[in-house]
Amino acid sequence: MPHLNAAYNLARWLTRNDHDAQDVLQEALMRALRFFDGLRGEARPWLLAIVRNACFSWLEANRPADLVAIDEREQESDAPGPEALAARELDRRKVNAAIAALPVPFREVLVLRELEDLAYRDIARIAGIPIGTVMSRLARARRLLAESLRAIAPPPRLRLHK
Amino acid sequence: MRTEDKTLHAYLDGELDAAASLEFEAQMAANPALRAACERQRELSAAIREKADYHQAPAGLYRPERPAIRNFRLAGAFATVAIVAFALGALVKFPAAGDSLAGEVVASHVRSTLSGRLFDVASADQHTVKPWLSARLAYSPPVADLSNEGFELAGARLDTLDGKPVAVLVYKRRQHVVDVFVRPESGAAGRASFQRDGFNVEGFAQDGMRYWLVSDLNRNELDDFARLLAARR
Numbered sequence: 001m002p003h004l005n006a007a008y009n010l011a012r013w014l015t016r017n018d019h020d021a022q023d024v025l026q027e028a029l030m031r032a033l034r035f036f037d038g039l040r041g042e043a044r045p046w047l048l049a050i051v052r053n054a055c056f057s058w059l060e061a062n063r064p065a066d067l068v069a070i071d072e073r074e075q076e077s078d079a080p081g082p083e084a085l086a087a088r089e090l091d092r093r094k095v096n097a098a099i100a101a102l103p104v105p106f107r108e109v110l111v112l113r114e115l116e117d118l119a120y121r122d123i124a125r126i127a128g129i130p131i132g133t134v135m136s137r138l139a140r141a142r143r144l145l146a147e148s149l150r151a152i153a154p155p156p157r158l159r160l161h162k
Numbered sequence: 163m164r165t166e167d168k169t170l171h172a173y174l175d176g177e178l179d180a181a182a183s184l185e186f187e188a189q190m191a192a193n194p195a196l197r198a199a200c201e202r203q204r205e206l207s208a209a210i211r212e213k214a215d216y217h218q219a220p221a222g223l224y225r226p227e228r229p230a231i232r233n234f235r236l237a238g239a240f241a242t243v244a245i246v247a248f249a250l251g252a253l254v255k256f257p258a259a260g261d262s263l264a265g266e267v268v269a270s271h272v273r274s275t276l277s278g279r280l281f282d283v284a285s286a287d288q289h290t291v292k293p294w295l296s297a298r299l300a301y302s303p304p305v306a307d308l309s310n311e312g313f314e315l316a317g318a319r320l321d322t323l324d325g326k327p328v329a330v331l332v333y334k335r336r337q338h339v340v341d342v343f344v345r346p347e348s349g350a351a352g353r354a355s356f357q358r359d360g361f362n363v364e365g366f367a368q369d370g371m372r373y374w375l376v377s378d379l380n381r382n383e384l385d386d387f388a389r390l391l392a393a394r395r
């Protein structure tokens with residue numbers, strides 16, 4: 001069934017647990033049905049926008065600490081260090097934990113881009129932010145993620161060739 | 163953030179137009195550090211896609227027949243309507259479910275035929291279908307074998323009417339699907355016969371059970387079918 005997994009995946013990443021994701025999604029789906037007349041254009045971004053808003057309402061009520069304001073000011077990025085992150089060697093658990101630890105505004109754009117493969121235009125629509133903000137948040141989300149993964153990544157090992 | 167940074171991400175995300183892409187590639191060719199940064203980002207992106215969990219919706223969210231609390235089922239039904247409509251890209255409004263029982267049975271019929279999920283248990287054997295239903299409902303609906311009369315039992319599913327679980331027997335006649343909703347109801351006697359959205363609906367009560375038949379089958383044959391079902395008691 002199309003879009004339901006996308007909707008669930010987003011809710012699950014934003015609420016960070018299965019039980020709450022299900023509750024929020026059920027409510028969001030009912031809301032989606034009620035506002036079905038409002039559907040213009042593609043269905044997936046439309047549905048995801050509703051789910052995203054339901055998640056934010058839920059976070060506001062239940063996890064206000066997750067919604068701390070982020071500093072949107074553009075930052076001079078540190079040039080990434082010369083040592084490359086051995087991204088391919090990371091384990092699943094660490095990648096998941098690092099994404100879950102991102103502040104919500106970064107987590108949502110990252111999930112929408114990397115896991116849903118959505119265009120900036122759609123992400124902007126879902127998150128209710130300008131495309132320029134999508135770009136800067138996405139760049140920062142990736143940098144934060146790389147930093148936290150680099151911090152926990154094991155030192156490079158010698159590989160034995162057989 | 164430097165413009166270069168944003169451009170790098172836009173490039174990797176396929177958001178640059180052809181001219182800007184070529185220009186960025188030319189920049190990378192002249193700047194090994196930029197190329198390396200780009201490669202690192204590409205790796206990171208690939209690692210996220212490969213390793214981060216993609217959470218699949220649990221089955222209960224869109225399988226309303228699973229044993230679960232009732233509003234869960236209802237949500238499933240809503241989800242089914244919504245998702246099917248999206249899949250079709252339809253910008254039409256579905257008949258509001260719940261404005262009446264008749265509207266609900268027609269909506270359920272449409273939903274199941276559109277989604278192709280006609281039944282939860284597929285069997286032409288009444289002795290398979292009946293126990294399957296009794297195991298999941300607080301009542302045991304009569305299941306008749308009418309294959310000799312040209313109505314083949316195809317299976318059954320569970321749905322909700324009025325927020326209460328209901329048995330739906332699915333029969334086939336030629337290319338037509340007939341849904342038979344059965345649930346206990348006292349007092350509601352009398353036959354009802356009408357059309358809605360091009361579907362024929364027949365309702366009757368028998369032995370404490372209320373029946374609703376919904377199909378795109380013509381009115382006469384559906385009426386015959388209703389009489390056959392009623393005569394089976």
